[in-house]
Amino acid sequence: MASLAFLRHLVQFHPLIDNHAHNILDRESATDYDSYPLEAITSEAHGRALQNAHTSLPLTRATSQLAELYGSPCEGWADILSARDQSIEQDYDALVRRCLQGTHMLLLDDLLTDEDVETFDWHDRFTVSKTKRIVRIEAVAASLLRQLGSGERKPGETVWSIFRSQFQNALSEAMEDAAVVGFKSVVCYRTGLDVDPYSSDDATLAASLIRTLDSGTTKSGYRVEDKPLNDWLVQQTLKAITFRKRSGVVKPLQFHTGLGDNDINLLKSNPACLQPLIAQYSDADIVLLHSAYPYTREAGYLACVYPNVYLDLGEVFPMVSREAQERILRESLEITPTSRLLWSTDGHFHPETFWLANRQFRQALETVLVDYVQNRDYTVSQAMRAAADILFNNSNRLYGLKQTPQYAPGNVSQLSLAKEPKLSSVSNKFDQFLLAHPDVEYIWMQWIDYTATVRVRMFPIREFARIAQSQRRVGISLAVFRMLQDDFVTTEGSTTGQFYLEPDLDSLYPNGAMVSPAAPSATVMTFWRSETNDPMDECPRTTLQNIVNKLYVEHQIDILCGFEIEVVFLQLVAPTDEATGRTTAYRPATTNHSWSQMTSETRRMVPLLEEVVRTLASMGIELQQFHAESAPGQFEFVLPPASPLKAVDALFAARQVVVAVADRHGLRATLHPRPIPGSAASAAHVHLSIHPPTRQDAFLAGILSHYSAVVAFTLAQNASYERVKSGFWAGSEWIAWGFQNRETPVRKIGPGHWEFKSLDGLANPYLAVAAVLAGGYLGLKVDMPLTIQDCTVDPSTLSPSQRTAIGITTPLPKSISQSLAALEIDEALQGLISPKLVQSYLIVKRTETERLNSMPEDQRRLWLIERY
Template identity: 60%
Template structure:
């Protein structure tokens, strides 16, 4: 199978779920002002119009579209008055939950927090709604206004009949204060950039003012009778921008501190000069200050192409794609993204909402941008302008990585699928699922414990909707950290193991109908969250996703998984004494053949394939394997978390439909003594593949500890043998060699052989990735050579010549001991988790060893 290129579905999923950094936003209103529509008209969420002109906004396409989308958010009719009424009720009931909903998927906010309105919340108040703390963007005109006000209050600023010489003195005092405040803020870790609204005030045709003109401009500014001062006199405004650039240039040369300057361009209020808002006017300034990065805000609409040209030819120019979402129509949004991609490198494009006052401005912006970006990038992939991988890289850069680099945030995106806009976890996404699956009446919320047992809580669809809306939480005892299959807790569990709980958070990206069972239900996988709603160490799905994130953010490596399901179909039997047993469903059977006896299973096999296709799991192939009644189903490749989710869904379908045919489909590694066993081989691809040797070196070094997760029970080690195509007995790798635990298939593409169906696959793949991550992070050299034979057939000296020195563990006890010694793997997976896992595996082993060999075989067949 080939896994080098992810699917378009992977691209869609990434666009809709990737965390984002909002590089230009504003403060939200305090709750008491959130519904003060006379002062803050709600219609401004899609319009820059003010006063009487705003009355016409309700007849614009952007607002009508927003109304239809907000109706989904509020679960109300798409009537503007009904929307406002529903909104007011939510604000009064729980303003915080509305904000959380609207900021779903936002990793960090960069706030221009110097709005002069006192009805807003301070910038750090917003921290509670995002993964990472809020950062500040300093607006230089407001900073100047505050300095002037402070000078007036202290008596250093004289209005009235002062001479030009007096204004020169006052200007000198102002300059010292301005320079001091900007310079000090450059070293403030909470300040990540600066902004000018000179576009609104005097236009973007910035020039160095002559001295007399500057002093006269300053005098006109301070002669205002009302405060706060409005800085809107051209020479003074131009001077403020240029001196800020001088300070930022000096900081870059003196201390290598680089903080960008954002400039409002294009779309704006009625007080702009539309002609002077064209970013083309900035070309001389951008060229003059090559050490300062310029961010051209608001897509520069309607001058997107002009801004795109600047971002193309100047390495210090970036184009922000914000504000136009949701201010323009769907077609215009699509055109803006296409124009932005005409010549602009995708590492020069940034995302922002320009969200302000109302949390819905964030929600609409993010929802519409993700929709439009998906439309455009998928189209380019279908037209073969992009590969899927190239499009995925571009989307992730625009949403997160470009801002992360430009503003020096050094953040690692945390995937929280329960807090993603639109897809997968908004109530509107659930509504869509219900509409498309009207027969679903119940939802099974699932998690996988450390014994690979799938645990389930079932809910009527109405109650599940309440969970998605975060109107209730489902707590699960923390005892599951130490629980084995019969619900007993391991003897080595710490005191108080039954105290406390975690909360299941559904991941709607995994929601699908249950097929093959007599139930009108769907199932969904979950994350484990703490009392505070944060990630919980030891959650298998979170562990895997965090490692995927580290590969992307730290090494720009994308990962793809593909799985093979090997099952053996058994017939349950009972002898005259009532003893239960399981025997092969067919006997005349061999690898890749369809004997006359094997053909009797065709109705079962084809029903499985069709059932999987009905929930969008489209097999690549299926065929007979070597053991009697053994078959393999090859699943399509996908992103790691989605691939494991798909594996578990597919296994459930296989076992459920087999049950309907009176058979048991088992993942037991060797349910038929002396016959070939079953694995659960996994394919892993990294892209690009230029660090494949370091990745593989890490896997080889840490493989004994990895095996504690991939071969999770003693019976699993019954296949650590030479000559049975199961990976043999030594830690090594080989190109297309099925007698090595790691078979190399192509550049950056491997198959894991020592892996079976008793493993918690989220944890098994996490351990494998952790080993590879350590290799890449440490630039580890690959000392093991390509092994083309079964290493067990080599002499010790021959193995040494290939760098093969370590035997595979032969029991779960040995691999757990290797895990205990491997502090690096523990550090990535979680030290407490590693201890808990060892407690569970030890208790599980003791339980199984207390059984006879035949009892153990029957028990495992029925469990797995």
């Protein structure tokens, strides 16, 4: 189980998204304390009132902490200013970088001022991801009014009609701008938060606009503070947000609430005033900024009872005392779901505002969450999830940022766990995974043998941490190299010696709902290492990665790979034989079933299908589509493209989810090529693309010239060859290719992009993809010409002379024995894959074939259904 030490570490070092801040001063203005007094970092006061801040607890506390930031002993405020001036003089960028350490992304309201500050994209150099904009609607309106005051009007146009059109256009442009992720209103400062949810008539609005124009000049500017016009700006923004949300564009509206400088009406800064507006625009996401202090409870209530409201916890750090900060957090958590809480610094002008806010917030959050854990209000895992959500996940989701947290080097790679000295240091990748998935208790280490059987060892999280740190090794008998699905070892096999599993931390996936209701766990794939810790030639994952690396190093070619999972869902229809313990019969889960149709029976399968999709999404695997396939009970799930190793890792994770979810619904999910005799077959088609595609012909030529041997890995059992037939859209019977032709084994889709149809769920896909890529590499190595021409029909329908005319001369193997024979004589392919691996593979597959052929057909089919 996760400990308090992990919780403390997460709170202090988890990357954060600052969902509301402002621009930092340029270097020349940073020490202009007359225009930008440093005391303002802890107070909203101005002028003479700001001088009183020197005796406030927030500034006293900040003095001590800033001395630490500058690395200089400071007795008082004068020493702080001196140390700061020195830091800026030495390296202003370095100071900014220290102040923004741990900040993954900034969302800036960059219209606070356009003088003396850096542009919003200047801040990119100090954060992991590029800065995004929050558009202040009153500033947009003021800019339009300045133009309107000096512009000319066309006949029939009124000032109001022009302004209305221009403001609505400005909203539309902001909606289309990818750099803009939200809007902000300061109506709280202007006329208060009691915004009328309904627009006034045009005459009233036109009069309000005229009063606003009369109050300013094109030189001095126009401050929008007439209530009908101010309310209209808010209403129009919420209408635009609601309208665009229907098309998938989500950009929330932030409201300044609570404390501010002395031109605010404190009573009307209570977010409770917004309740009618929130209810009226229930589809528009609304963020209540600045903890709404001193109205935190009111804001928390709104975020609790309205699904479109979020509470931001910013600005009070570092504006109030430590006790007040902790109290504000507790009040926020009284009834507000942690999924509705966001973090921001409200940092502005001085970079220290960011540093102090982040430091003090992390301190307060740690104190409050640890207290809740010790009082058993939260488990450690629940508290860690709450912290990660508040700091990062909620903003990432709300603003559609699509970010993955990245940790600063040195912060996460060395966990300092005083209470758990045996777990003092784990790898950075494992740390990141634990922080993102704090509830995981067990790790499943998996490897895939030559029969495509998934084998697993399970470890408690602390023991796996030792494995990840190379403090211990996991040995596996070398008998695995010559072992069948039922643990039978071939006569050539040996139980002497062992290899070692090395976890590939890039392949960590949370098992999520896959193993519910068991304790939370995760899966990791492994590489095989020798006694001397060298990579082993016999390892399928190492083999695949080696070939991918050779293609890049020697030919500067990158590979993308994506899989389709075709699966048949079956129901048990005959009881288990008590004497043998074997299942006796299955039938398809649906029979009123056809390709890409929603029949009455397939509709009943939708909850299962959607559960698969949701489970995979929770693991970080976003399916591209899913639909009914042709055979009874058959469905297809399309995985996203990735690098070959990651794509195969994701394929196994997805397959295991499909099987587990089906099992929870009382069904058996099988990858058997044809579990229902006479029905359409199941495959595991793989899409491959090479980048750049400039040498695509040589790459394809190499694959086709070695295709008979390649299919020994892709069509790995005799049952697989039931698909090597014409008329099934499965690639027909000849080695050929065709543009968008599903009756050739290779379908070309675009430049350097092909679908390979000669692959199913009985194959080890690491070896299958390695074999295809090996053929492509061999073609590139000799710059092989592509002699087989584009075939536009099923090659089996052509006469021998017609096939020969377009270079189609070789039939596909019709059995595993034929393809293994082709592999045995293909020395070039063997040499690239690994002679040792191929030797073991040939022995295993021939022994497997002999044992399967000895079974009656029905028994053999059931035997495979139970295992694949």
